[in-house]
Amino acid sequence: xxxxxxxxxxxxxxxxxxxxxxxxxxxxxxxxxxxxxxxxxxxxxxxxxxxxxxxxxxxxxxxxxxxxxxxxxxxxxxxxxxxxxxxxxxxxxxxxxxxxxxxxxxxxxxxxxxxxxxxxxxxxxxxxxxxxxxxxxxxxxxxxxxxxxxxxxxxxxxxxxxxxxxxxxxxxxxxxxxxxxxxxxxxxxx
Numbered sequence: 394x395x396x397x398x399x400x401x402x403x404x405x406x407x408x409x410x411x412x413x414x415x416x417x418x419x420x421x422x423x424x425x426x427x428x429x430x431x432x433x434x435x436x437x438x439x440x441x442x443x444x445x446x447x448x449x450x451x452x453x454x455x456x457x458x459x460x461x462x463x464x465x466x467x468x469x470x471x472x473x474x475x476x477x478x479x480x481x482x483x484x485x486x487x488x489x490x491x492x493x494x495x496x497x498x499x500x501x502x503x504x505x506x507x508x509x510x511x512x513x514x515x516x517x518x519x520x521x522x523x524x525x526x527x528x529x530x531x532x533x534x535x536x537x538x539x540x541x542x543x544x545x546x547x548x549x550x551x552x553x554x555x556x557x558x559x560x561x562x563x564x565x566x567x568x569x570x571x572x573x574x575x576x577x578x579x580x581x582x583x
Contacts, residue, residue: 401467408456421448422469429474436479444482450474462542525576533569540566 407415427448428441436444451474455461463470526534532554539545539553547559547566556562 401463403429405456405463409455411578416449416453419452423471426459426472428467430476431474431479434479435483440479440482444475444478447478451478464483464542521577525573528576529569529573532565533572536562536566537569537573 400531404415404419408419424441424445427445428438431441431444432438436529448471452471525536536550537553539550540547545553547562550566551557551559554562554565556565
């Protein structure tokens with residue numbers, strides 16, 4: 394069993410180091426959630442085991458790639474990977490092959506299509522945000538990443554970027570954010 398003391402960041406650090414016990418802990422913590430969802434959406438226990446293992450491989454590879462930062466709970470991230478893998482697997486099946494436990498197959502298919510559409514829109518927005526951050530230049534890009542992605546305080550940002558105090562850093566962040574919004578909306582695909 395896993396140690397409740399192991400934080401998600403500690404587990405990720407251990408994954409990066411290739412610690413198989415950490416991989417097993419993450420798998421054991423999250424398998425039931427993934428399995429339950431997959432069996433409710435037309436899969437069986439074998440499908441759930443396959444998808445969960447594939448999700449773990451994706452997590453492992455991402456954690457070992459440079460610059461990976463977990464910006465959500467580990468369970469949320471792993472579930473999103475599993476959901477996307479399962480949707481891809483469902484797309485490859487003939488329509489008659491998918492059996493739903495709920496009896497409301499049309500509703501689940503509609504929800505699935507809505508989820509895919511929402512996922513694609515979210516990915517497009519993330520791509521547009523990355524392009525806008527690339528265009529904004531320094532120090533704004535680093536300042537915004539420091540605040541929003543690394544969750545650094547304004548005091549820390551003031552120290553890191555050489556501002557005289559947190560209020561000056563906050564003013565600069567506001568100006569950078571206004572520029573980013575302008576760039577973001579100018580890069581949106583209509």
